[in-house]
Amino acid sequence: MKNPVVTGGAGFIGSSVVRALLDGGAERVTVLDNLQSGYEKNLSDVADRVDLHIADIRDYDSIAPLIAGAPKVFHLAAIPSVPRSISEPVPSHTTNIDGTFNVLRAAAEGGAGRVVYAASSSAYGDTEVLPKTEDMLPMPKSPYAAQKLMGEYYASVFASCFGLTTTSLRFFNVFGPRQDPSSPYSGVLSLFMRCLLERRPPTIFGDGEQSRDFTFVQDVAELCIKASNAPAEVVSGNMYNAGNGGRVTLNETWRILCEIEGVSIEPVYGPPRAGDVKDSQGDTARAVRDLGHAPRFSFEEGLRLTLEWYRANS
Ligand code: UD2
Helix, strand or coil, X not given: CCCCEXXXXXXXXXXXHHHHHHHCCCCCEEEEECCCCCCHHHHHHHHHHEEEEXXXXXXXXXXXXXXXXXXXXEECCCCCCHHHHHHCHHHHHHHHHHHHHHXXXXXXXXXXXXXXXXXXXXXXXXXXXXXXXCCCCCCCCCHHHHHHHXXXXXXXXXXXXXXXXXXXXXXXXXXXXXXXXXXXXXXXXXXXXXXXXXXXCCEEECCCCCEECCEEHHHHHHHHHHHHHCCHHHHCCEEEEECCCCCEEHHHHHHHHHHHHCCCCCCEEECCCCCCCCECCECCHHHHHHHCXXXXXXXXXXXXXXHHHHHHHC
């Protein structure tokens, strides 16, 4: 029996999925990563149980033999970021759409057991109603959102046309240890944490009243494992919200962080970002029902754990 495969397994979320697999009893995990935004150091403490292949999902021939026969494939490799997909649309398109097609094709042709796909809450766009439920019409506002939605559609079609078991999880603004704050495209919480520890004001795009369903990475990783164990006849071809179910504004988030740290720093405000969704909150009822989703970390607990990680690792 081959080992489970995690594409993007050296990245922020992927490396947490690798750990969740090892904690759940996997002997070894195969990681595919081109190390564009992932790092070997993200796997350093589990390196003796990981087979890391430096491979790009845009190159079908290099990834197909690694995916063939895998009992489970967790497809997390992607070029994330809404603004990056606007400033660099070609690489994000080829990675997120062509790369996802390659992973699904390699899994189907290679007889892999099933694929869990990392979709994005950005697919919803601005809905009139919150929380967002899976049956709402998607209204992507950015190339990234459209690309991630296309991946979901492909995952579903690979289930219906090629008999591959697939499940898509729409991640909602995941945060936690190992999120890389070094790029302007980094997730907002990693940037906020770095500013906080360096006692600098963060830049908030817009008025800061936009809200997010921030979800702790360990909860998301555990949900990925649950999705991979759920009965295929229930979950195959489906998409589920992988959020925490709450919602907090950026202004409030910065205020909580300052309170935890015992400082008072006024943010700087900049122009709103193109493609930005105003409010995001996922209804988790369907994921709870079909996948046994049970987030364990409150927003504040997650913030505290993450802040401690940045303090220890910066
Ligand atoms: C989207 C998806 C998320 C995930 C992610 C991957 C939504 C609602 N969420 O996250 O699920 O797929 O893409 O990249 O679409 N911001 C600032 N200052 C900064 C950086 C960001 O104010 O220095 C704002 C930004 O304008 C946005 C919020 O913070 O309103 C979150 O931004 P982000 O880049 O962390 O994530 P987002 O929401 O684009």
